[in-house]
Amino acid sequence: MQLADDITSEDLKVFLEEAEEQLQLLDDEVIRLEKETTEDGLAGIFRAAHTLKGSSAMLGYTAMTEVAHAMESLLDKLRNHEVSVTSEVVDALLHSLDVLRVLTDELIDEQGVEVDFASLVAELEACMGIEASDSSDAGSSASIAITDENLASISQALDAGETVYQLNASVTGDEMFASIRLFQLTTELSDGARLIVANPTLDDIQAEANGKSFTAIVGSDKSIDDLTQIAIGVQDIGEVSVVPFDADSAKATQAAAPAAAAAPAQAASAAGGASDSPKKAVAQTIRIDVDRLDNLMNLIGELVIDRTRLQQIGRSLAAKYKADDLIESLGKTSSHVVKVVNDLQEDFMKVRMLPVGTVFSSFPRMMRDLSKSLDKPIDLQIEGGDTEIDRTVIEKISDPLVHMLRNALDHGLESKEDRVAAGKPAEGIIKLSAFHEQNHIVLTVQDDGAGIHPEKIKASFVKKGLITEETASRLTDSEAVDLIWMAGASTKEQATEVSGRGVGMDIVKSNIEAINGFVEVESTPGEGSIFTARLPLTLATVQSILVETDGTLCAVPLAYVLEAVKLSPSEISTISGREVFRLREDVIPLISLSEATGLTDGKRNMEDELHVVVARVGDRLAGFAVDELNEPQEIVVKSLGEYVGGARGVSGASILGDGRVVLIMDIPTLLSGVGMRSRKSSIADEKPMLESELSEIAELEREIKEIQELREQKAARTSEQAEDAA
Helix, strand or coil, X not given: CCCCCCCCHHHHHHHHHHHHHHHHHHHHHHHHHHHCCCHHHHHHHHHHHHHHHHHHHHHCCHHHHHHHHHHHHHHHHHHCCCCCCCHHHHHHHHHHHHHHHHHHHHHHHCCCCCCCHHHHHHHHHHHHCCCCXXXXXXXXXXXXXXXXXXXXHHHHHHHCCCXXXXXXXXXXXXXXXXXXXXXXXXXXXXXXXXXXXXXXXXXXXXXXXXXXXXXXXXXXXXXXXXXXXXXXXXXXXXXXXXXXXXXXXXXXXXXXXXXHHHHHHHHHHHCCCCCCCCCCCCCCCCCCCHHHHHHHHHHHHHHHHHHHHHHHHHHHHHHHCCCCHXXXXXXXXXXXXHHHHHHXXXXXXXXXXXXXXXXXXXXXXXXXXXXXXXXXXXXXXXXXXXXXXXXHHHHHHXXXXXXXXXXXXXXXXXXXXXXXXXXXXXXXXXXXXXXEECCEEEEEEEECCCCCCHHHHHHHHHHCCCCCHHHHHHCCHHHHXXXXXXXXXXXXXXXXXXXXXXXXXXXXXXXXXXXXXXXXXXXXXXXXXXXXXXXXXXXXXXXXXXXXXXXXXXXXXXXXXXXXXXXXXXXXXEECCEEEEEECCEEEEXXXXXXXXXXXXXXXXXXXXXXXXXXXXXXXXXXXXXXEEEEEEEEECECCHHXXXXXXXXXXXXXXXXXXXXXXXXXXHHHHHHXXXXXXXXXXXXXXXXXXXHHHHHHHHXXXXXXXXXXXXXHHHHHHHHHHHC
């Protein structure tokens, strides 16, 4: 890898940032090109390739310049309708894009890579249907015209003690790279000498209005050999000649200069008047290192803590000194500070937000390649790419989405033959979407495939020894479908490059739950499946309801809180040894929060009323018994893992304004083992369990009835005895 000598690390950084944007645009548009060819789409791809070619040439990165130019040539023929868009053309463009990414990685890693340029160029040329370029003009020289301005520059060079030379050169090899080589030659001569005039000009070269010949007048204190070495040092430049320039002959032809000088402009106009030197708009954005953003977020987090403390102090002082002017003034100042901190926090959270489309953009190419590999044609539909989410969350969702999409294509969709036999189109549909829902972002992956068959799932898991036949027989349909989240789960008989090794969906579940999200699946056999992941908008702060349990202050994220209730002992029942209570149509398990987190054994006074936080994750419900409910509050999340390791049911901690430490509850983890499915959403699936529970309830009712009958009989006997005594 060789770059221009004057390239700085900052130049390289800017190039890489811009190159990534252009590569992503190419990735998106080339995939779209296969399904819908538009003039605007082709123009956008062409501009991206042209920009990459020009910027890499300025960098002196010849390999990338060559690939971008070859790609640009094919795109130019597509624009001019000389070549039609086919699967082979898209493949060639994608292969070129792969090579460009490899070359970009070479700049980052600073390690050489081997790329088969010849095969790539041959593939592109085959798509263009062209033969090897004619090189008959390799030895010819371009004419040059001298203007008054040129003569003035020549005089300045001579006055400075320089010698004025005429340099003639030509490009050898393929003409499609001629503009690149001449651009490099012009740049090298400008660095090593006074470039007075050249034909073709730099504008001609950038507009690709050039042949393979080059002539220039230069002033330099270098020797003929030195200038010759500069020229032949450029790749594919051959037959270089450098001779002293005859200024007197130039003056004699001065009268013809105006017409000749107009020729380059006419040539550029005939070529479309293109330039790589457009006027740049004033920058409206700046790039900021993410470490600085993280540090600012920490500082704002401290302000949020102090904001809450100011509010608490203000309320306390106002209650204690009701008629004090200073306290009133302090209250107003405190309120203003609170407002400013709120606005600062809100605006900074927006700064950290990124469109989820930055993750989605890599999936069309992945799914296209996988579709061809599996021979399953698909229509990948993406919606909600502009939905924004915190940068820290975006970093965590790429892998889970990759697994869900690959699963939808490999497991969800049937083969072409099976789809047609089932009366479906041969092309399957996979839909990836994102949208906001309260304090969450919801991501869904939906397919119109075969769906998940509960009996097939149970049979496969029994066969693999993951569950027993007895366990399988007790599972409802929903519970059977949920087995796909188990580690080692797979319904594939044989492992392939894509699936069958029992890894994937368990990673999806664990990764999403690790960022306080949850994932669920709905499936209808024969119609398809929908995988839904609900994620917090940010991991930096969380709206919570504060509770106390056995002297420990805990925060339950409001996103999981259905409601808070107060239960009397008479409202609590026991089914199968487990405490439950009824909330409208639902029978909900009751768990002590301190017991669930391992803080205590959970024993309590059975005569006391209970504060209960009813939590929901998906269609699972549970009520967590606590000692005291406090006000909702926004808290700043601090990780505990680095210091105390992982703790079941605890996702982090925070510090309140008064200095107290609060533990943040990991509700999805707590509910995964004890939560009961909502009766409203899955009565049919829960029928076996309901029958068991209803049987126990009926038994209790029978016993109660017997007791009531005994009491009535006793009361009757007592009454009879009283009458007899009278």
